Amino acid sequence: MGVSFDLFGTLVSVDRPTDPTEAVARELERRGVAVPDDWADAYAETHIDAPEGAEVPLPAHVAHALRSRGVDLEGTENAARRAVVAAFDPEVRTRDGALEALDAAREHGPVAICSNCSVPELVGRTLVRADFGRDDVDAIVTSVGCGWRKPAPQIFELTATRLGVSTAELVHVGDDPRTDGGVERVGGTAVILEETPLLEVPNRLTTLTEADDER
Incomplete structure:
Protein backbone atom coordinates (compact mmCIF):
# COMPACT_ATOMS: atom_id res chain seq x y z
CA MET A 1 0.00 0.00 0.00
CA ARG A 16 -4.59 33.01 0.84
CA PRO A 17 -4.92 36.53 -0.57
CA THR A 18 -8.42 37.89 0.04
CA ASP A 19 -8.27 39.42 -3.47
CA PRO A 20 -5.85 37.43 -5.65
CA THR A 21 -6.41 39.74 -8.61
CA GLU A 22 -5.33 42.79 -6.64
CA ALA A 23 -2.49 40.92 -4.92
CA VAL A 24 -0.99 39.91 -8.26
CA ALA A 25 -1.47 43.43 -9.68
CA ARG A 26 0.34 44.93 -6.72
CA GLU A 27 3.30 42.60 -7.14
CA LEU A 28 3.43 43.24 -10.89
CA GLU A 29 3.60 46.99 -10.32
CA ARG A 30 6.42 46.50 -7.83
CA ARG A 31 8.34 44.83 -10.65
CA GLY A 32 7.78 47.63 -13.11
CA VAL A 33 4.97 46.04 -15.10
CA ALA A 34 2.19 48.35 -16.28
CA VAL A 35 -1.08 46.85 -15.06
CA PRO A 36 -4.01 47.65 -17.39
CA ASP A 37 -7.02 49.55 -16.07
CA ASP A 38 -9.31 46.59 -16.73
CA TRP A 39 -6.98 44.11 -15.02
CA ALA A 40 -9.81 42.47 -13.09
CA ASP A 41 -11.55 41.60 -16.38
CA ALA A 42 -8.32 40.41 -17.99
CA TYR A 43 -7.46 38.23 -14.99
CA ALA A 44 -10.92 36.63 -15.03
CA GLU A 45 -10.85 35.74 -18.72
CA THR A 46 -9.65 32.41 -20.14
CA HIS A 47 -6.49 32.96 -22.19
CA ILE A 48 -5.10 29.45 -22.61
CA ASP A 49 -7.14 26.70 -24.24
CA ALA A 50 -6.23 23.72 -22.09
CA PRO A 51 -7.74 20.21 -22.12
CA GLU A 52 -10.28 19.36 -19.43
CA GLY A 53 -8.45 18.51 -16.23
CA ALA A 54 -5.20 20.15 -17.27
CA GLU A 55 -3.45 22.63 -14.99
CA VAL A 56 -2.66 26.07 -16.36
CA PRO A 57 0.25 27.55 -14.36
CA LEU A 58 -0.88 30.86 -12.92
CA PRO A 59 2.19 32.79 -14.17
CA ALA A 60 1.36 31.69 -17.73
CA HIS A 61 -2.22 32.83 -17.28
CA VAL A 62 -1.06 36.20 -15.91
CA ALA A 63 1.40 36.72 -18.77
CA HIS A 64 -1.27 35.95 -21.35
CA ALA A 65 -3.72 38.25 -19.59
CA LEU A 66 -1.21 41.10 -19.74
CA ARG A 67 -0.42 40.50 -23.40
CA SER A 68 -4.15 40.41 -24.20
CA ARG A 69 -4.22 44.04 -23.11
CA GLY A 70 -1.14 45.00 -25.09
CA VAL A 71 1.31 45.00 -22.17
CA ASP A 72 4.83 44.40 -23.47
CA LEU A 73 6.73 42.00 -21.20
CA GLU A 74 10.02 42.29 -23.08
CA GLY A 75 12.79 42.60 -20.51
CA THR A 76 10.47 41.50 -17.72
CA GLU A 77 9.70 37.96 -18.91
CA ASN A 78 10.04 36.51 -15.42
CA ALA A 79 8.02 39.27 -13.76
CA ALA A 80 4.76 37.33 -14.00
CA ARG A 81 6.25 34.31 -12.25
CA ARG A 82 7.92 36.37 -9.54
CA ALA A 83 4.77 38.42 -8.97
CA VAL A 84 2.57 35.35 -8.64
CA VAL A 85 4.96 33.62 -6.25
CA ALA A 86 5.17 36.75 -4.08
CA ALA A 87 1.41 37.30 -4.11
CA PHE A 88 0.75 33.81 -2.79
CA ASP A 89 3.70 33.55 -0.39
CA PRO A 90 2.02 31.67 2.45
Missing part, protein backbone atom coordinates in the same frame (compact mmCIF):
# COMPACT_ATOMS: atom_id res chain seq x y z
CA GLY A 2 1.09 3.55 -0.73
CA VAL A 3 -0.47 6.60 0.89
CA SER A 4 -0.71 10.07 -0.60
CA PHE A 5 -1.89 13.21 1.15
CA ASP A 6 -3.45 16.35 -0.18
CA LEU A 7 -1.51 19.33 1.21
CA PHE A 8 -3.66 22.46 1.47
CA GLY A 9 -6.63 22.03 3.77
CA THR A 10 -5.49 18.55 4.74
CA LEU A 11 -2.00 18.65 6.25
CA VAL A 12 -1.69 22.44 6.47
CA SER A 13 -3.79 25.58 6.51
CA VAL A 14 -2.51 28.65 4.67
CA ASP A 15 -3.63 32.25 4.44
CA GLU A 91 1.66 31.84 6.20
CA VAL A 92 1.53 28.16 7.14
CA ARG A 93 -0.05 26.31 10.04
CA THR A 94 0.35 22.57 10.41
CA ARG A 95 -3.02 21.02 11.15
CA ASP A 96 -3.63 18.98 14.30
CA GLY A 97 -3.05 15.33 13.54
CA ALA A 98 -0.90 15.91 10.45
CA LEU A 99 2.33 14.61 11.93
CA GLU A 100 0.61 11.60 13.45
CA ALA A 101 -1.08 10.79 10.13
CA LEU A 102 2.23 11.01 8.27
CA ASP A 103 3.98 8.82 10.84
CA ALA A 104 1.20 6.22 10.63
CA ALA A 105 1.26 6.22 6.84
CA ARG A 106 4.99 5.49 6.78
CA GLU A 107 4.33 2.35 8.81
CA HIS A 108 2.22 0.99 5.94
CA GLY A 109 4.38 1.87 2.95
CA PRO A 110 5.75 4.77 0.91
CA VAL A 111 4.17 8.20 1.33
CA ALA A 112 3.56 11.07 -1.09
CA ILE A 113 2.06 14.52 -1.23
CA CYS A 114 -0.37 14.87 -4.12
CA SER A 115 -1.52 18.47 -4.36
CA ASN A 116 -3.43 20.75 -6.69
CA CYS A 117 -1.47 23.99 -6.98
CA SER A 118 -1.16 26.38 -9.94
CA VAL A 119 1.54 28.51 -8.30
CA PRO A 120 5.18 27.43 -8.85
CA GLU A 121 7.26 27.13 -5.67
CA LEU A 122 4.19 27.33 -3.40
CA VAL A 123 4.33 23.71 -2.28
CA GLY A 124 8.07 23.94 -1.62
CA ARG A 125 7.70 27.17 0.36
CA THR A 126 4.87 25.62 2.33
CA LEU A 127 6.92 22.57 3.26
CA VAL A 128 9.79 24.78 4.46
CA ARG A 129 7.38 26.47 6.89
CA ALA A 130 5.41 23.43 8.00
CA ASP A 131 6.32 21.13 10.88
CA PHE A 132 7.28 18.47 8.35
CA GLY A 133 9.20 18.63 5.10
CA ARG A 134 10.41 16.94 1.95
CA ASP A 135 12.37 14.36 3.93
CA ASP A 136 9.15 13.13 5.53
CA VAL A 137 7.69 11.90 2.22
CA ASP A 138 8.97 9.75 -0.61
CA ALA A 139 7.46 11.77 -3.45
CA ILE A 140 5.84 15.13 -4.16
CA VAL A 141 3.42 15.40 -7.06
CA THR A 142 1.83 18.75 -7.88
CA SER A 143 -0.61 19.74 -10.59
CA VAL A 144 1.64 22.58 -11.71
CA GLY A 145 4.49 20.09 -12.00
CA CYS A 146 2.70 17.28 -13.82
CA GLY A 147 0.16 19.32 -15.76
CA TRP A 148 -3.01 17.68 -14.42
CA ARG A 149 -5.33 18.66 -11.57
CA LYS A 150 -7.16 16.29 -9.28
CA PRO A 151 -9.57 14.62 -9.96
CA ALA A 152 -7.85 13.91 -13.31
CA PRO A 153 -6.65 10.29 -13.32
CA GLN A 154 -3.21 11.24 -14.61
CA ILE A 155 -2.11 12.88 -11.37
CA PHE A 156 -3.07 9.85 -9.30
CA GLU A 157 -1.44 7.48 -11.79
CA LEU A 158 1.79 9.46 -11.57
CA THR A 159 1.62 9.47 -7.77
CA ALA A 160 1.25 5.68 -7.70
CA THR A 161 4.14 5.31 -10.13
CA ARG A 162 6.36 7.55 -8.01
CA LEU A 163 5.56 5.42 -4.96
CA GLY A 164 6.13 2.16 -6.81
CA VAL A 165 2.61 0.85 -6.22
CA SER A 166 -0.36 0.14 -8.46
CA THR A 167 -3.25 2.61 -8.50
CA ALA A 168 -5.35 -0.07 -6.77
CA GLU A 169 -2.85 0.03 -3.90
CA LEU A 170 -2.98 3.83 -3.56
CA VAL A 171 -4.80 5.37 -0.61
CA HIS A 172 -5.30 9.11 -0.95
CA VAL A 173 -6.17 11.31 2.04
CA GLY A 174 -7.78 14.67 1.38
CA ASP A 175 -10.42 17.19 2.40
CA ASP A 176 -12.30 17.61 -0.90
CA PRO A 177 -14.61 14.77 -2.01
CA ARG A 178 -14.75 16.12 -5.58
CA THR A 179 -11.02 16.40 -6.22
CA ASP A 180 -9.44 13.99 -3.76
CA GLY A 181 -12.17 11.43 -4.36
CA GLY A 182 -10.90 11.16 -7.93
CA VAL A 183 -8.47 8.47 -6.82
CA GLU A 184 -11.38 6.05 -6.86
CA ARG A 185 -11.67 6.48 -10.63
CA VAL A 186 -8.33 4.70 -11.00
CA GLY A 187 -9.21 1.97 -8.52
CA GLY A 188 -7.62 3.54 -5.44
CA THR A 189 -9.13 4.32 -2.06
CA ALA A 190 -10.15 7.78 -0.90
CA VAL A 191 -10.06 8.79 2.75
CA ILE A 192 -12.01 12.05 2.99
CA LEU A 193 -11.63 14.18 6.11
CA GLU A 194 -15.32 15.03 6.43
CA GLU A 195 -15.87 11.30 7.01
CA THR A 196 -12.54 10.45 8.67
CA PRO A 197 -11.05 13.38 10.62
CA LEU A 198 -7.27 13.73 10.38
CA LEU A 199 -6.78 12.49 13.94
CA GLU A 200 -8.56 9.27 13.00
CA VAL A 201 -6.56 8.64 9.83
CA PRO A 202 -3.98 6.38 11.57
CA ASN A 203 -6.73 3.98 12.66
CA ARG A 204 -8.34 4.10 9.22
CA LEU A 205 -5.04 3.16 7.55
CA THR A 206 -4.64 0.23 9.93
CA THR A 207 -8.16 -0.94 9.09
CA LEU A 208 -7.43 -0.75 5.36
CA THR A 209 -4.19 -2.72 5.77
CA GLU A 210 -5.94 -5.42 7.79
CA ALA A 211 -8.65 -5.68 5.16
CA ASP A 212 -6.02 -6.13 2.44
CA ASP A 213 -4.31 -8.83 4.48
CA GLU A 214 -7.56 -10.76 4.78
CA ARG A 215 -8.12 -10.85 1.01
Whole structure:
Protein backbone atom coordinates (compact mmCIF):
# COMPACT_ATOMS: atom_id res chain seq x y z
CA MET A 1 0.00 0.00 0.00
CA GLY A 2 1.09 3.55 -0.73
CA VAL A 3 -0.47 6.60 0.89
CA SER A 4 -0.71 10.07 -0.60
CA PHE A 5 -1.89 13.21 1.15
CA ASP A 6 -3.45 16.35 -0.18
CA LEU A 7 -1.51 19.33 1.21
CA PHE A 8 -3.66 22.46 1.47
CA GLY A 9 -6.63 22.03 3.77
CA THR A 10 -5.49 18.55 4.74
CA LEU A 11 -2.00 18.65 6.25
CA VAL A 12 -1.69 22.44 6.47
CA SER A 13 -3.79 25.58 6.51
CA VAL A 14 -2.51 28.65 4.67
CA ASP A 15 -3.63 32.25 4.44
CA ARG A 16 -4.59 33.01 0.84
CA PRO A 17 -4.92 36.53 -0.57
CA THR A 18 -8.42 37.89 0.04
CA ASP A 19 -8.27 39.42 -3.47
CA PRO A 20 -5.85 37.43 -5.65
CA THR A 21 -6.41 39.74 -8.61
CA GLU A 22 -5.33 42.79 -6.64
CA ALA A 23 -2.49 40.92 -4.92
CA VAL A 24 -0.99 39.91 -8.26
CA ALA A 25 -1.47 43.43 -9.68
CA ARG A 26 0.34 44.93 -6.72
CA GLU A 27 3.30 42.60 -7.14
CA LEU A 28 3.43 43.24 -10.89
CA GLU A 29 3.60 46.99 -10.32
CA ARG A 30 6.42 46.50 -7.83
CA ARG A 31 8.34 44.83 -10.65
CA GLY A 32 7.78 47.63 -13.11
CA VAL A 33 4.97 46.04 -15.10
CA ALA A 34 2.19 48.35 -16.28
CA VAL A 35 -1.08 46.85 -15.06
CA PRO A 36 -4.01 47.65 -17.39
CA ASP A 37 -7.02 49.55 -16.07
CA ASP A 38 -9.31 46.59 -16.73
CA TRP A 39 -6.98 44.11 -15.02
CA ALA A 40 -9.81 42.47 -13.09
CA ASP A 41 -11.55 41.60 -16.38
CA ALA A 42 -8.32 40.41 -17.99
CA TYR A 43 -7.46 38.23 -14.99
CA ALA A 44 -10.92 36.63 -15.03
CA GLU A 45 -10.85 35.74 -18.72
CA THR A 46 -9.65 32.41 -20.14
CA HIS A 47 -6.49 32.96 -22.19
CA ILE A 48 -5.10 29.45 -22.61
CA ASP A 49 -7.14 26.70 -24.24
CA ALA A 50 -6.23 23.72 -22.09
CA PRO A 51 -7.74 20.21 -22.12
CA GLU A 52 -10.28 19.36 -19.43
CA GLY A 53 -8.45 18.51 -16.23
CA ALA A 54 -5.20 20.15 -17.27
CA GLU A 55 -3.45 22.63 -14.99
CA VAL A 56 -2.66 26.07 -16.36
CA PRO A 57 0.25 27.55 -14.36
CA LEU A 58 -0.88 30.86 -12.92
CA PRO A 59 2.19 32.79 -14.17
CA ALA A 60 1.36 31.69 -17.73
CA HIS A 61 -2.22 32.83 -17.28
CA VAL A 62 -1.06 36.20 -15.91
CA ALA A 63 1.40 36.72 -18.77
CA HIS A 64 -1.27 35.95 -21.35
CA ALA A 65 -3.72 38.25 -19.59
CA LEU A 66 -1.21 41.10 -19.74
CA ARG A 67 -0.42 40.50 -23.40
CA SER A 68 -4.15 40.41 -24.20
CA ARG A 69 -4.22 44.04 -23.11
CA GLY A 70 -1.14 45.00 -25.09
CA VAL A 71 1.31 45.00 -22.17
CA ASP A 72 4.83 44.40 -23.47
CA LEU A 73 6.73 42.00 -21.20
CA GLU A 74 10.02 42.29 -23.08
CA GLY A 75 12.79 42.60 -20.51
CA THR A 76 10.47 41.50 -17.72
CA GLU A 77 9.70 37.96 -18.91
CA ASN A 78 10.04 36.51 -15.42
CA ALA A 79 8.02 39.27 -13.76
CA ALA A 80 4.76 37.33 -14.00
CA ARG A 81 6.25 34.31 -12.25
CA ARG A 82 7.92 36.37 -9.54
CA ALA A 83 4.77 38.42 -8.97
CA VAL A 84 2.57 35.35 -8.64
CA VAL A 85 4.96 33.62 -6.25
CA ALA A 86 5.17 36.75 -4.08
CA ALA A 87 1.41 37.30 -4.11
CA PHE A 88 0.75 33.81 -2.79
CA ASP A 89 3.70 33.55 -0.39
CA PRO A 90 2.02 31.67 2.45
CA GLU A 91 1.66 31.84 6.20
CA VAL A 92 1.53 28.16 7.14
CA ARG A 93 -0.05 26.31 10.04
CA THR A 94 0.35 22.57 10.41
CA ARG A 95 -3.02 21.02 11.15
CA ASP A 96 -3.63 18.98 14.30
CA GLY A 97 -3.05 15.33 13.54
CA ALA A 98 -0.90 15.91 10.45
CA LEU A 99 2.33 14.61 11.93
CA GLU A 100 0.61 11.60 13.45
CA ALA A 101 -1.08 10.79 10.13
CA LEU A 102 2.23 11.01 8.27
CA ASP A 103 3.98 8.82 10.84
CA ALA A 104 1.20 6.22 10.63
CA ALA A 105 1.26 6.22 6.84
CA ARG A 106 4.99 5.49 6.78
CA GLU A 107 4.33 2.35 8.81
CA HIS A 108 2.22 0.99 5.94
CA GLY A 109 4.38 1.87 2.95
CA PRO A 110 5.75 4.77 0.91
CA VAL A 111 4.17 8.20 1.33
CA ALA A 112 3.56 11.07 -1.09
CA ILE A 113 2.06 14.52 -1.23
CA CYS A 114 -0.37 14.87 -4.12
CA SER A 115 -1.52 18.47 -4.36
CA ASN A 116 -3.43 20.75 -6.69
CA CYS A 117 -1.47 23.99 -6.98
CA SER A 118 -1.16 26.38 -9.94
CA VAL A 119 1.54 28.51 -8.30
CA PRO A 120 5.18 27.43 -8.85
CA GLU A 121 7.26 27.13 -5.67
CA LEU A 122 4.19 27.33 -3.40
CA VAL A 123 4.33 23.71 -2.28
CA GLY A 124 8.07 23.94 -1.62
CA ARG A 125 7.70 27.17 0.36
CA THR A 126 4.87 25.62 2.33
CA LEU A 127 6.92 22.57 3.26
CA VAL A 128 9.79 24.78 4.46
CA ARG A 129 7.38 26.47 6.89
CA ALA A 130 5.41 23.43 8.00
CA ASP A 131 6.32 21.13 10.88
CA PHE A 132 7.28 18.47 8.35
CA GLY A 133 9.20 18.63 5.10
CA ARG A 134 10.41 16.94 1.95
CA ASP A 135 12.37 14.36 3.93
CA ASP A 136 9.15 13.13 5.53
CA VAL A 137 7.69 11.90 2.22
CA ASP A 138 8.97 9.75 -0.61
CA ALA A 139 7.46 11.77 -3.45
CA ILE A 140 5.84 15.13 -4.16
CA VAL A 141 3.42 15.40 -7.06
CA THR A 142 1.83 18.75 -7.88
CA SER A 143 -0.61 19.74 -10.59
CA VAL A 144 1.64 22.58 -11.71
CA GLY A 145 4.49 20.09 -12.00
CA CYS A 146 2.70 17.28 -13.82
CA GLY A 147 0.16 19.32 -15.76
CA TRP A 148 -3.01 17.68 -14.42
CA ARG A 149 -5.33 18.66 -11.57
CA LYS A 150 -7.16 16.29 -9.28
CA PRO A 151 -9.57 14.62 -9.96
CA ALA A 152 -7.85 13.91 -13.31
CA PRO A 153 -6.65 10.29 -13.32
CA GLN A 154 -3.21 11.24 -14.61
CA ILE A 155 -2.11 12.88 -11.37
CA PHE A 156 -3.07 9.85 -9.30
CA GLU A 157 -1.44 7.48 -11.79
CA LEU A 158 1.79 9.46 -11.57
CA THR A 159 1.62 9.47 -7.77
CA ALA A 160 1.25 5.68 -7.70
CA THR A 161 4.14 5.31 -10.13
CA ARG A 162 6.36 7.55 -8.01
CA LEU A 163 5.56 5.42 -4.96
CA GLY A 164 6.13 2.16 -6.81
CA VAL A 165 2.61 0.85 -6.22
CA SER A 166 -0.36 0.14 -8.46
CA THR A 167 -3.25 2.61 -8.50
CA ALA A 168 -5.35 -0.07 -6.77
CA GLU A 169 -2.85 0.03 -3.90
CA LEU A 170 -2.98 3.83 -3.56
CA VAL A 171 -4.80 5.37 -0.61
CA HIS A 172 -5.30 9.11 -0.95
CA VAL A 173 -6.17 11.31 2.04
CA GLY A 174 -7.78 14.67 1.38
CA ASP A 175 -10.42 17.19 2.40
CA ASP A 176 -12.30 17.61 -0.90
CA PRO A 177 -14.61 14.77 -2.01
CA ARG A 178 -14.75 16.12 -5.58
CA THR A 179 -11.02 16.40 -6.22
CA ASP A 180 -9.44 13.99 -3.76
CA GLY A 181 -12.17 11.43 -4.36
CA GLY A 182 -10.90 11.16 -7.93
CA VAL A 183 -8.47 8.47 -6.82
CA GLU A 184 -11.38 6.05 -6.86
CA ARG A 185 -11.67 6.48 -10.63
CA VAL A 186 -8.33 4.70 -11.00
CA GLY A 187 -9.21 1.97 -8.52
CA GLY A 188 -7.62 3.54 -5.44
CA THR A 189 -9.13 4.32 -2.06
CA ALA A 190 -10.15 7.78 -0.90
CA VAL A 191 -10.06 8.79 2.75
CA ILE A 192 -12.01 12.05 2.99
CA LEU A 193 -11.63 14.18 6.11
CA GLU A 194 -15.32 15.03 6.43
CA GLU A 195 -15.87 11.30 7.01
CA THR A 196 -12.54 10.45 8.67
CA PRO A 197 -11.05 13.38 10.62
CA LEU A 198 -7.27 13.73 10.38
CA LEU A 199 -6.78 12.49 13.94
CA GLU A 200 -8.56 9.27 13.00
CA VAL A 201 -6.56 8.64 9.83
CA PRO A 202 -3.98 6.38 11.57
CA ASN A 203 -6.73 3.98 12.66
CA ARG A 204 -8.34 4.10 9.22
CA LEU A 205 -5.04 3.16 7.55
CA THR A 206 -4.64 0.23 9.93
CA THR A 207 -8.16 -0.94 9.09
CA LEU A 208 -7.43 -0.75 5.36
CA THR A 209 -4.19 -2.72 5.77
CA GLU A 210 -5.94 -5.42 7.79
CA ALA A 211 -8.65 -5.68 5.16
CA ASP A 212 -6.02 -6.13 2.44
CA ASP A 213 -4.31 -8.83 4.48
CA GLU A 214 -7.56 -10.76 4.78
CA ARG A 215 -8.12 -10.85 1.01
